[in-house]
Amino acid sequence: MKRRHLITAIAAGAAAAALPALAANKLPLVEVFKNPTCGCCGAWVQHLEQAGFPVKVVEVDDTTVTRKRYGLPDKFGSCHTGIVNGYVVEGHVPATEIKRLLAAKPTAIGLAVPGMPVGSPGMEYGDRKDPYDVYLIDKSGRETVFAHYPKS
Template sequence: MIKRRNFLALAAVLGPLASVSARAAVGLPAVEVFKNPYCSCCEAWVSHLKAAGFAVKVNLVEDTAPVRRRAGIPERLGSCHTALVAGYALEGHVPAADVKRLLAERPDAAGLAVPGMPVGAPGMEAGARKDPFDVLLVDRRGQATVFASHNKA
């Protein structure tokens, strides 16, 4: 059994740490993820977002295509999961830093996409291997331009 004074001492040490993580989440909108119930890389991406301070709600669905379609992301840019945040779609393994940049810049766009499942993207880690990949900004007509590049030599 923990003594009251030990509990208070522990709370004094850990309290500021808890408030730091709470402050980190302030201002970040919740992310709603739609993923297949059997996809472990999607779970790893969700953990990546949570570690970056996002609150995440996961919806298990057999097919993410209807969500992707409603969000304005063309099938050719599809990946294994689709997420929604503050009016934007996130398709695939988009790094949290790019999501934060999107939310700060607020471009007129459908969202961001990382087509396929590139090794080295968040949730797709495979040891030291980090393949280059682009995060695409998808406009409301379904056209894509490079928003950010990662793991380039």
Template sequence: MDRRQWLGGIAVVGAIGGFGCLPVAAAQAGTGAAGLPVVQVFKDPNCGCCTAWVQHLEKAGFTVQVSEVNDMSAVRQRLGMPAQYGGCHSATVAGYVIEGHVPAAEIRQLLATRPAALGLAVPGMPVGSPGMEMGPRVDPYAVLLISRQGAASVFARYPKKA
């Protein structure tokens, strides 16, 4: 077997192998297995509530890619999220920034309505938000829509009224 035949064989195997990995290819292209955009999460490697939030997103059908970082304030600054809206993790999805424990339902609503905005934020770490569950307790909190200029308006309130 000469070099040209060997390289041709490698190319064929690679092409065939690629068809079995469509979810990976889709994730790299920006959409996950459920047709939702991939969520890129930036979190501290030692934070358990961030991991629980990632699991919440995955249960809701999102494909999540996690990058562990040690300086979350630098991540927020790079993404353009004002410090006053900071949570314990940041994420990006379909051109939006997601800050803190934002429920998956609100991310879906954001993606469905596509407002002209920077993204969503749940400042701090409110008890009862996704990843911050402590039994039946749910402290009231707001999901904020953050404009590109840094202003906030209420996008949703929790707990939802029955």
């Protein structure tokens, strides 16, 4: 009996020691501002959730107000705007790029995929995938290519 208690205590201790590491890997909340009738925005939210992000959806009639509040120039606008750890994530940005942004922690406004490119997360259309770029937007509103997705 004592041996079983010892084994249980050791297992419990190991599990407790692992908890901080598990909590450290938890992804931050993405707050998504989207039109209530937009289906592709909902599909992008599902993409984020499947990648492990917790998501809070805020339904708005116009996402322009949110973009302006965070300083994202209109030319990068799309159909939804996400906010994560102070960064703007505009449009159909893949979750892998958001994770890379959060790991790199650049001084920037955030990421944007302007428009609604077919084949981007939430814009799937069969096997069709149009090429598109994910832009990193710096604090002055200038973009650089953060990732390129070629046509498949």
